[in-house]
Amino acid sequence: MNIILVKPRGFCAGVIRAINIVNRILSIYKLPIYMNHELVHNNYVVNFLKKNGVIISENINNIPKGSVLVISAHGASKNIINDAYKRNLIVFDATCPLVKKVHYQASYANKNNIDTIIIGNPRHQEVLGTIGQYNNAIPYVVESLHDANRIKVKNSNKLCFLTQTTLSIFNTYKIINVLKSRFPNILELGKNNICYATDNRQQAVYKLARITDLVIIFGSNISSNANKLLEIAKKYSKAYMIDNFSYFKKQWLNNINTIGVTSSASTPELLVRQFIRYIRQYSNITVKEITISKETLSFKLPKLLKI
Numbered sequence: 001m002n003i004i005l006v007k008p009r010g011f012c013a014g015v016i017r018a019i020n021i022v023n024r025i026l027s028i029y030k031l032p033i034y035m036n037h038e039l040v041h042n043n044y045v046v047n048f049l050k051k052n053g054v055i056i057s058e059n060i061n062n063i064p065k066g067s068v069l070v071i072s073a074h075g076a077s078k079n080i081i082n083d084a085y086k087r088n089l090i091v092f093d094a095t096c097p098l099v100k101k102v103h104y105q106a107s108y109a110n111k112n113n114i115d116t117i118i119i120g121n122p123r124h125q126e127v128l129g130t131i132g133q134y135n136n137a138i139p140y141v142v143e144s145l146h147d148a149n150r151i152k153v154k155n156s157n158k159l160c161f162l163t164q165t166t167l168s169i170f171n172t173y174k175i176i177n178v179l180k181s182r183f184p185n186i187l188e189l190g191k192n193n194i195c196y197a198t199d200n201r202q203q204a205v206y207k208l209a210r211i212t213d214l215v216i217i218f219g220s221n222i223s224s225n226a227n228k229l230l231e232i233a234k235k236y237s238k239a240y241m242i243d244n245f246s247y248f249k250k251q252w253l254n255n256i257n258t259i260g261v262t263s264s265a266s267t268p269e270l271l272v273r274q275f276i277r278y279i280r281q282y283s284n285i286t287v288k289e290i291t292i293s294k295e296t297l298s299f300k301l302p303k304l305l306k307i
């Protein structure tokens with residue numbers, strides 16, 4: 001049996017930065033430290049951080065005054081940040097700079113009274129954080145083509161759209177086209193907000209799914225970008241998303257010659273390696289890696305945490 005690992009997979013620059021921020025804080029400050037939400041949407045990472053003294057408290061008012069608070073990679077609303085400062089928390093912002101870019105666009109729209117259609121999942125932490133940049137203009141949210149075809153806005157002449165960073169590139173362009181045809185004056189403020197890591201992993205899984213009989217995606221079901229990888233892979237191959245090798249079912253291998261493997265932007269590479277070791281125990285495998293695109297982007301740590 002052949003296993004094809006596709007690159008790029010796994011940690012993106014935003015997740016690496018967020019984890020480095022927390023590791024630095026854990027080495028400097030007294031435990032526990034607090035987070036407003038899971039740092040990234042991966043169960044392995046979250047459980048690891050909890051074991052190492054991180055407490056997740058979505059309600060800032062429950063965090064003891066003077067504690068250290070890390071804002072998750074998905075970002076937070078202005079109210080959460082303000083509440084944190086009011087409680088004298090020591091705030092470190094692990095929001096991915098690419099999500100921050102969306103916040104700046106939202107703040108610009110809000111300041112200039114431009115109502116905004118945010119394309120994304122209204123229950124996702126990133127979208128909640130983006131909505132939380134508004135106190136003036138109206139933030140609407142559309143999640144699907146169905147929503148895009150039905151949304152009613154107050155003023156279509158002062159309107160823009162933004163997107164969540166981890167959407168499906170394929171579906172989002174269809175939604176944007178519907179919005180542009182329904183609202184010809186809509187401003188394309190956040191046209192390119194789907195991030196490089198989402199884009200690259202989706203292109204890679206698309207190519208992988210077309211040359212394999214089964215695709216295994218390592219990721220957690222709370223992760224938006226992991227779910228989008230699954231959605232794309234399923235269109236072209238048999239595909240499953242699992243947190244780690246213990247969820248893999250041997251019967252998935254029936255009539256399979258080639259397995260494709262990838263992982264979401266918040267999944268540690270360790271979980272892919274564990275899977276390869278596991279499969280090797282009961283099957284003769286050859287492992288090959290293909291590279292669809294190269295990534296070189298990295299983000300700096302906040303000044304206060306630099307060594």
Ligand code: SF4
Pocket residue numbers: 012013014015073096097098099165166195196197198225265
């Ligand atoms: S998936 Fe994209 S937006 Fe999200 S943390 Fe990674 S680089 Fe940033």
